[in-house]
Amino acid sequence: MTGVAWPAIVAIGVGTLLLRASxxxxxxxxxLPPRGERALELVPAAVLSxxxxxxLLAPEGAVTVVGNDRLVAGVAALxxxxxxxxxxxxxxxxxxxxxxxxxxx
Amino acid sequence: MxxxxxxxxxxxxxxPVLLGAAPFGLVAGAAAVEAELTVAxxxxxxxxxxxxxxxxxxIDLLGRDAPFVVVVGxxxxxxxxxxxxxxxxxxYLGRLSRARKALVAYLLTDQAYALSVTRFRREGASVWYYFxxxxxxxxxxxxxxxxxxxxxxxLPPSLPLGFAVPLVFLAVLTPAVxxxxxxxxxxxxxxxxxxxxALPLNLGLLxxxxxGVAAGLLVDEAGDDSGGSGKPGDRDGGETA
Numbered sequence: 273m274t275g276v277a278w279p280a281i282v283a284i285g286v287g288t289l290l291l292r293a294s295x296x297x298x299x300x301x302x303x304l305p306p307r308g309e310r311a312l313e314l315v316p317a318a319v320l321s322x323x324x325x326x327x328l329l330a331p332e333g334a335v336t337v338v339g340n341d342r343l344v345a346g347v348a349a350l351x352x353x354x355x356x357x358x359x360x361x362x363x364x365x366x367x368x369x370x371x372x373x374x375x376x377x
Numbered sequence: 378m379x380x381x382x383x384x385x386x387x388x389x390x391x392x393p394v395l396l397g398a399a400p401f402g403l404v405a406g407a408a409a410v411e412a413e414l415t416v417a418x419x420x421x422x423x424x425x426x427x428x429x430x431x432x433x434x435x436i437d438l439l440g441r442d443a444p445f446v447v448v449v450g451x452x453x454x455x456x457x458x459x460x461x462x463x464x465x466x467x468x469y470l471g472r473l474s475r476a477r478k479a480l481v482a483y484l485l486t487d488q489a490y491a492l493s494v495t496r497f498r499r500e501g502a503s504v505w506y507y508f509x510x511x512x513x514x515x516x517x518x519x520x521x522x523x524x525x526x527x528x529x530x531x532l533p534p535s536l537p538l539g540f541a542v543p544l545v546f547l548a549v550l551t552p553a554v555x556x557x558x559x560x561x562x563x564x565x566x567x568x569x570x571x572x573x574x575a576l577p578l579n580l581g582l583l584x585x586x587x588x589g590v591a592a593g594l595l596v597d598e599a600g601d602d603s604g605g606s607g608k609p610g611d612r613d614g615g616e617t618a
Contacts, residue, residue: 276445277418283445284435284452285425291459293482297475299467310558310597311590315465316494317559318566318589319458320550322582323487325567326574327543333575342540349544353551362548363393363541370540 345370380505387509390492395517397542398488401429402521407529408433409522412440419526423519428486430579431455455579461586462490469494469502477504484511488542495549557600562593 304312328346329335337343349366356362378386402423409419414436422432431452438448462485470481481504489511496506554563566589573581 276448277414277439278421280435280439280445280448280452281418281421281425283449284422284431285427287449287453288426288428288431288456288459289482291453291456292463292485293479294460295464295467296470296478296482299464300471307594309468311594312465312468314559314562314590314593315461315586316491316498316553317550318562318593319461319465319582319586320491320546320553321563321567322570322585322589323491324543324546324550325585326570326581329571330574335571335574342537342543345540346543346547349547350551353548357548357552359390359393359545359548363544366540366544366547367537370537374537 341370341373344373378500378503380503383503383505384509386496387492387506387511388513390496390506391488391510391513393541394488394492394545395513396538397540397545398514398518399521400538402518403525405429405432405436405518406522406525406527408436408525410526410529412436414439416523416526419522420519423522426452427483427515427518428452428456428459429518434578451578458487458579458583458586459485462487462494466490466494466497466507469497470504470507473504481507481511484508484515486511486514488514488545491546491549495552499552558593558596561596562589565589565592 324346328343329337329340331340331342345366348369349362352358352365353362405423406419409422409432410416414422422435426432426435434455435448435452438451463482466481466485470478473481484507489507492510493507496503550563554560566585568585569588570581570585573584575581576584
């Protein structure tokens with residue numbers, strides 16, 4: 273097993289670097305149509321939501337609403353994020369609500 | 378803003394995320410050693426690959442004596458989302474030297490991407506802000522891997538430090554949602570990602586992101602035809618990646 277480990281680590285590392293580098297180098301060489309540019313503008317909203325929503329709505333892998341402390345804390349944090357757009361305030365409220373639910377309720 | 382100020386702004390923004398990266402690094406180190414990889418191989422994964430989710434998958438497969446092609450293929454599919462991040466920040470970083478682009482690429486993560494793309498949209502591109510966010514994350518993740526590989530991951534399980542990461546994503550998500558198309562992208566992206574949360578290979582995330590972008594483009598086109606009367610948030614589900 274350890275015989276495969278180093279070659280696998282190097283291959284994953286090289287492959288991952290190529291994935292990361294891809295458009296950083298290709299972008300100026302290709303002529304992206306306006307629709308492509310617009311698609312890139314929409315990536316942050318789509319990706320960030322795809323990262324956040326499952327970790328709040330399905331923290332253990334299955335969708336859970338009742339008794340899901342992370343969902344409640346996340347919704348409270350979302351309200352703060354929306355109104356303040358402040359990372360620290362969002363974190364503070366999210367953690368206070370989560371810890372409050374875990375230890376006090 | 379000077380390069381130094383931008384770098385420090387990036388450091389400040391990433392600081393809370395480090396709370397979540399440290400336990401992740403501990404787990405990456407401890408899991409590698411538990412799967413009978415060496416400490417050097419655990420550190421090799423975190424420095425050569427530097428992409429936690431794919432590392433955990435590779436460790437699991439190596440521990441079960443999976444074939445080389447399966448290990449590498451699985452890890453690369455999990456990391457396919459990085460192509461989207463690369464494309465998304467590329468328009469801001471066109472003028473960098475090749476060497477700096479290589480460093481940007483090497484350090485590209487969910488977290489560095491999320492913070493930087495939001496900042497670039499608001500205040501213009503700054504590679505120093507990106508490095509300010511990305512470098513501390515690398516240092517903490519690699520150091521935590523070393524600690525986890527040598528000492529094992531012993532954290533109080535009730536302390537939810539990892540929750541810092543989705544909270545930061547939440548804080549940078551809201552400024553990214555500015556119009557009907559981006560609301561749709563977020564709603565569809567999140568909805569599809571939840572529907573696919575149980576899928577292997579992080580495919581829920583990849584599928585959600587692609588479906589979200591596609592749905593946002595459709596709203597744009599509908600808006601162009603009808604004078605922009607599309608109602609936000611009412612197209613959940615439906616799209617396929």
